[in-house]
């Protein structure tokens with residue numbers, strides 16, 4: 780797979796894709812589920828470590844496991860986190876900017892027989908005042924932003940939700956610390 784972009788920066792999202800050999804997607808298994816991943820979709824690079832991370836996320840989520848809770852999966856990529864939690868909750872709502880990743884997330888839900896997950900394409904840096912109308916009040920929020928972290932509007936939105944639990948997964952301690960420091 781040749782994934783081409785014209786940026787000089789460190790970006791993994793391509794403008795054109797050329798499949799030279801084989802299929803344009805790869806399959807991965809995580810926590811008993813199968814995931815089909817396209818070239819432009821984010822996927823944790825170390826699958827073994829991702830299993831450990833996702834187990835930790837589940838532990839930190841403190842789900843009741845009785846199928847009553849709503850989970851919001853922000854920056855959801857191919858739906859991996861939400862889908863690994865879906866069997867324990869009432870519904871998962873995932874938000875992600877990359878079209879292909881959202882398509883993958885919906886397909887991955889089908890692949891794994893998960894019917895209680897909704898994945899929506901959208902830019903979480905540009906949420907409108909009506910963002911909260913897209914899902915019921917969540918019991919748990921998982922947020923896993925890319926390195927720039929979250930914008931103030933999203934942070935304020937999450938704080939106003941007064942959700943019992945927010946699990947922040949970060950690949951950048953600096954922006955994570957900045958985001959956690961926002962006063963209520």
Ligand SMILES: C[S@@+](CC[C@H](N)C(=O)[O-])C[C@H]1O[C@@H](n2cnc3c(N)ncnc32)[C@H](O)[C@@H]1O
Pocket residue numbers: 820821822823853854855856857858859860874875876877880901902903904905923924925950
């Ligand atoms: C660190 S990855 C996490 C993906 C997923 N949670 C996982 O574990 O595979 C961050 C994700 O945020 C998405 N993203 C980046 N900027 C975004 C934005 N402004 N709005 C929504 N999603 C965004 C990326 O495309 C990527 O899929």
